[in-house]
Amino acid sequence: MSILGPLVAYLPTPRGSEGEVRTEPLEDLADRAIRAGASGIAVLGSTGGYPYLTPAERRLTVEAAVAAADGRVPVVAGVGAFTTDEVVVHTIVAERAGAAAVLLPTLAYLRLTDDEVIGLVEDVADAAQVPVWLYHNPVTTSFRYEVDTLVRAARVPGVGGVKDRGSDATELDARIRALVAQVPATVEVGCSGDVFGADGLLAGARTWHSGLASVLPAWYVAVATAAADGRADEARALMTRxxxxxxxxxxxxxxxxVHAVARLTGVDAGVLPAPLRPVDGAGVTALAVALDALGDTPAL
Incomplete structure (x- = not known):
């Protein structure tokens, strides 16, 4: 049985002009995604800007998301940090704040070896009281999980799922099929990426983890629902749009x-943490044109 369901929306962490975390718009983002049909929400992922938050801000973010979810869907909390001790502390805090699972990226200044990653997974899973999701994101962490290593990590007791990705639809399809065939049945295979997630679901993944789903939830729910139900032609047609x-x-x-899309669609996602800067005018214009061409949200 799927723990998280077909679509988890990864929320940005709204900030005010002084850099403070703003819980009201965060709760609104969570509620909007849940009402649109997301089967789970996540905070403190890449979209949530976890490296830019203090421990206290992380705790506040998880608490606000859990309060907004109010038991309707599970809440996943990212626990990435440079040291194992920090990750364990973030894990314990997220559990106490009500997170149903934690998301473990391979964050490091020095690129980690396979054995170091397995050691990290073992230490965190041993300390955790909720399932640990393994996060493969070589773009931001510089660590690439080969399938064999990800299977090895997924077999660590306490691991509840994997969030894999591929550079294109073909690679993602192959990785998902290999993982489904090799990981324990108790481990939920999921995929990430805003472009190829439907392909992952059609290949056998049970969950699509998406950042853009946080601000376009109805669209992503429509695609994920069709893909999870095996309606491949419908899912691909929606994804083409x-x-x-x-x-x-x-x-x-x-x-x-994601922040730019939020502004264009009238959603409050706050401001980006410095030194990050907003998308420039040309980018905003291109997004506005693409959103206009997208048209009305499809009916489920």
């Missing part, structure tokens, strides 16, 4: 572009 927006978001820098 959504792809110009998703591809622009990737090219403009995911978290920055």
């Amino acid at each position: 959504l792809a110009p927006v998703a591809e622009l978001v990737v090219s403009l820098g995911g978290p920055r572009a």
Whole structure:
């Protein structure tokens, strides 16, 4: 049985002009995603800007998301940090704040070895009281999980899922099929990326983890629902319409572009933490054109 369901929306962390975390718009983002049909929400992922937050701000963010979810869907909390001790502390705090699972990226200044990553997974899973999700994101962490290493990590007791990605639909399809065939049945195979997630679901993944779903939740729910139900033609047709927006978001820098999409759609996502800067005028114009061409949200 799927723990998280077909779509987890990864929320940005709204900040005010002084850099403070603003819980009201965060709760609104969470509620909006849940009402649109997201089967889970996540905070403190890449879209949430976890490296830019203090421990106290992280705790506040998880507490606000859990309060907004109010038991309707599970809340996943990112726990990435440079040292194992920090990750364990973030894990304990997230658990106490009500997170249903924690997301473990391979954050490091020096590129980690396979054995170091396995050691990190073992230490965190041993300390955790909730399932640990393994996060493969070589773009931001510089560590690439080969399938064999990810399978090895997924077999660590306490691991509840993997969030994998591929450079294109073909690679993602192959990775998901290999993982589904090799990881324990208790481990939920998921995929990330705003562009190829439907392909991952059609290949056998049970969950699509998406940052853009936080500001376009109804669209992503429609695609994920069709893909999870095996309606491949419908899922791909919907994704063809959504792809110009998703591809622009990737090219403009995911978290920055998610904030820009939020502004264009009238959603309060706050400001970016310095030194990050908003998408420039040309990028905003391109996003506005793509969103206009996208048209009305499809009916479920």
